[in-house]
Amino acid sequence: MMATSAMVAIRSAVRSELEKCSAGEKIIVACSGGADSLAMSYAIALEAPKLALEVIGVTVDHRLQDGSKTQAEKVVEQLAGFGIKNCEIVQVEVNLTDGMEASARRARYEGLQLSAEKFGATRIFLGHTRDDQAESVLLGLARGSGARSLSGMAKNNGMYSRPLLDITRKQTLEACSEVGLTPWHDPHNLDDAYLRVRVRRTLLPVLEDSLGPGVSSALARSADLLRDDADALDDWASREFTQMDPTSLDASYLEKLPKAVRTRVIRLAIYAAGAPQGSISADHVSAIEALVTSWHGQGASSLPGGVKVERLSGRLSLLAPSSDPT
Numbered sequence: 001m002m003a004t005s006a007m008v009a010i011r012s013a014v015r016s017e018l019e020k021c022s023a024g025e026k027i028i029v030a031c032s033g034g035a036d037s038l039a040m041s042y043a044i045a046l047e048a049p050k051l052a053l054e055v056i057g058v059t060v061d062h063r064l065q066d067g068s069k070t071q072a073e074k075v076v077e078q079l080a081g082f083g084i085k086n087c088e089i090v091q092v093e094v095n096l097t098d099g100m101e102a103s104a105r106r107a108r109y110e111g112l113q114l115s116a117e118k119f120g121a122t123r124i125f126l127g128h129t130r131d132d133q134a135e136s137v138l139l140g141l142a143r144g145s146g147a148r149s150l151s152g153m154a155k156n157n158g159m160y161s162r163p164l165l166d167i168t169r170k171q172t173l174e175a176c177s178e179v180g181l182t183p184w185h186d187p188h189n190l191d192d193a194y195l196r197v198r199v200r201r202t203l204l205p206v207l208e209d210s211l212g213p214g215v216s217s218a219l220a221r222s223a224d225l226l227r228d229d230a231d232a233l234d235d236w237a238s239r240e241f242t243q244m245d246p247t248s249l250d251a252s253y254l255e256k257l258p259k260a261v262r263t264r265v266i267r268l269a270i271y272a273a274g275a276p277q278g279s280i281s282a283d284h285v286s287a288i289e290a291l292v293t294s295w296h297g298q299g300a301s302s303l304p305g306g307v308k309v310e311r312l313s314g315r316l317s318l319l320a321p322s323s324d325p326t
Contacts, residue, residue, distance in 0.1 A: 006174035007043065010167055014043040017125070017155075017163040023052035026121040029084065030112055031059050033075040033184035037127030039172040040164055042181060044125060045083040057087035058115045060108045062094055064188075071184060078181070090115055101194055116159065128153055128162045131169040134216035135199045137223050142195075146282065147260075148234070151227035152220070165220070237264030246272045249316040251292045263289055266316075270307055273318040279304035291316055 021027060029044050031037040041057065048055045057079040061072040072089040079087050090111040096103045112124050133152045140149040155165050164172070176183050192198050207215045240261060244250070246269055254262050266288050270280050280303065287301050291311045300310035306321030 005178070006171045007039070007178055009171060010039050010164065010175050011043045011047055013163045013167055014040060014125075015047045017161050018044070018047055018051055018053060020156075020161075021051065021053055021123060024054070025123070026054045026056060026119055027123040027125060028056045028058050028112065028116055028119070028121045029079075029125045030127070031057055031075055031079060032127075032186070033059065033071060033078065034127070034186060034189075035172040035176050035183035036129050036132075036164060036169065038078065038181050038183050039175040040125060040127040041079055041084065042082050042175075042179060045079075049083075055084050055086070056115070056119050056121060057084040058112060059087070059089055060111045061089055061091045062104050062107065063091060064094060064100075064104065074184070088115065101196060121159075123159055123161050125161050125163065127164055127172075129164045129167050129169050129172060130220045131200070131204075131216055133165055133223055134204065134219035135196055137219045138199050138203060139196065142199075144282070147226045147230040150223065151230050152223035154227060168216070233260050233264060237261050237268060241265050241268045241272075244269075247318050247320075249318070251295070251311060251314050251316055254292045254316070259289075262292065266292075269316070269318055270303060270309070273305075273307045273309075274320040275303055275305040275307045288316070 018027075027044075027048065029037075029041045031041045044055055057076065059072045059075040059079075061068050063069075065071075069089075069091075076087045076089060092107040092111040094100075094104050094107045115121070116124055136152040137150055140152070143149070153162055153165065155162050173183070175181075188194065189197060189200075192201065204216060240257065244265070249265070249269060254265065257265065263285050266285055267280055270284070270288070271277060284301075284303055288303075288309050291298060291301070291309065295311060298311070300308050300319075302308055308319040310317055310319075
């Protein structure tokens with residue numbers, strides 16, 4: 001296997017993450033067959049054996065397109081062709097609950113998690129690039145999200161690793177061309193019905209034309225800075241919350257905290273009371289915060305999961321569903 005300029009950069013990025021693993025560990029490389037994940041998989045096939053790591057190739061068949069099984073089989077063939085012999089196709093069921101993109105993403109991660117448990121893998125490598133990061137930041141801006149959302153994707157998040165966040169999509173395409181790989185071009189990536197596709201194909205090019213080159217890089221840098229801020233605020237809020245009664249929060253104490261910390265404490269308390277993870281919006285938190293900073297006798301607020309919050313004797317009382325006497 002020859003080394004070329006774009007592939008050298010990808011191999012270096014991959015190696016930095018692989019070196020965080022221990023000899024003998026099993027890792028999963030998630031590959032759709034697109035240029036990003038294919039170039040990453042090729043680089044991992046070169047670098048992992050040097051560190052005595054066992055690589056398992058996984059491709060997820062969402063079964064959303066005709067011929068998806070054939071494409072998944074082609075990916076397995078490609079992976080085996082450059083040395084990743086232990087591969088599997090994971091077929092998932094996409095239950096449409098909150099849009100195709102989010103539902104497919106959730107099904108994909110669930111499938112990858114099951115594969116990790118099956119094989120005893122400790123890390124899952126994903127092929128997200130700097131371009132994906134820039135798109136995530138713009139999507140967060142469009143949705144009016146906070147610092148955590150605008151911080152985009154972390155290079156390492158639990159068992160997930162994204163070694164290509166400093167690599168561009170152009171580089172992955174060049175790398176595939178350099179080493180003779182034929183990437184798959186997902187038709188969904190050309191469908192403007194999807195918001196991320198419109199950001200990729202329309203918004204980012206307009207920004208580059210209007211503001212000059214380097215917009216994607218700047219957005220990715222902003223994500224890194226915002227992630228540092230979000231991590232610090234989350235840590236502060238967590239320390240505060242561990243010292244409180246999670247079912248009865250002192251409103252006067254909360255009011256003295258900076259808003260960025262206060263809202264995080266409130267969110268932690270709501271989830272601790274039993275709200276489903278991911279179900280609490282900024283509007284939910286704002287309504288509860290008003291019980292602290294703009295109190296004028298409001299009644300109880302009902303939240304997802306049956307959680308109720310009301311202000312009683314200067315405290316926020318959080319009632320879990322199982323505790324509801326009705």
